[in-house]
Amino acid sequence: MLLAKIQNFSYQKQWRENLEIFDISQTNINDLPSKCLITINNKTFAISKWVSPKRTRSYPYARVYDTFDCSATKIVTIIPLIKDEGKDGDMDYLQWDSVSLMSLLNIYVIISYYESAETNTRNPNKLNKITHQRFGNDYITKQLSELTNYHQSALHWNLNQLSKENLLSKITLVKNAYQHISKILKVQLHNPNNIDKFATNLSKNRESFMRYSRQKAQNAQNREFLTLQPKESIGIGEKTKITIENYLGGYYFFTIDDVIEKDNILYLIESKHSRDSILPSSDDIKDGLLKLMLYHNLSILQDSIGKREFRVILRLTSTTLKSSITLPNTAQNRETFMKNNNFNEKQKSILHSLNLESQKNNFTIWLENIQ
CATH class of the missing domain: 3.40.1350 (Trna Endonuclease; Chain: A, domain 1)
Incomplete structure (x- = not known):
């Protein structure tokens, strides 16, 4: 077991790929590539999207790397607070330290939620599973618009995203959205009490959320350590x-x-x-x-x-x-x-x-x- 500390952060990125550029006023956030440039209110942002709060899903770090240290006004990454794939799928939650890492890289995080989905029909033995989940476009566009006039650091923005008031507000949006998805698709999702338990840890204080998410991260580290x-x-x-x-x-x-x-x-x-x-x-x-x-x-x-x-x-x-x-x-x-x-x-x-x-x-x- 190794223990380490970081006091300062510097890095000279040299591997660069061209990112496509889109006008966000004419594009739905869900239809954008997983990494790209967008224009909004005469500003240019580099954005990346996570498909799950879990960092081991679908290479979120690779997409963040591609947007890091580019010529955009701000670098932004969009992370879902919770992702419920249905009773026959996984359920993942945002971890405090994922956002903390983005703050270290001076990347602005928009913590978002999914508002629609489709039934996953690929496996007939797993009928209670959903796929093609789509973010709330209006919510994210509004957050991006706020960022165009935001002049403080990513750390300050991200801590505000992690405030109890903001997180509990998003929890309500998540619950309502998944209840609607379950009703429309006639698919059974995970027990809503799981979200309530997560909300309870958020509502106590910041330290409670940190402890809760770190325990999950340590459990994941233990699984990774034992798995080849x-x-x-x-x-x-x-x-x-x-x-x-x-x-x-x-x-x-x-x-x-x-x-x-x-x-x-x-x-x-x-x-x-x-x-x-x-x-x-x-x-x-x-x-x-x-x-x-x-x-x-x-x-x-x-x-x-x-x-x-x-x-x-x-x-x-x-x-x-x-x-x-x-x-x-x-x-x-x-x-x-x-x-x-x-x-x-x-x-x-x-x-x-x-x-x-x-x-x-x-x-x-x-x-x-x-x-």
């Missing part, structure tokens, strides 16, 4: 829990894929693997990079021994690579590596961006062949 995902490669060190505290009072519960000790230095390794492609997917790599943003900014790391010196590594493995390379590296070595492995133009562009990003932020990337 199919896409993960064979480890080279010990899978290790890490709890990170920031100056905002946020605690982040992660599991590091591999931790190696060599010459009294701990190597914190975030691993991504591909069985069929030369590189892991872009979303996988970006998910890893967002975690490296945190690890890169750790001011203190300690274990049972005490404070430790450490290095940060992103390990990208593939069964189809013919050779290995460490980034940052020289242009000549990169060209030889890409030629030997038949990189296409997109893969070359990714490699060059990763080389520059690792160089600017003083971390290392390993690209390795494994069998």
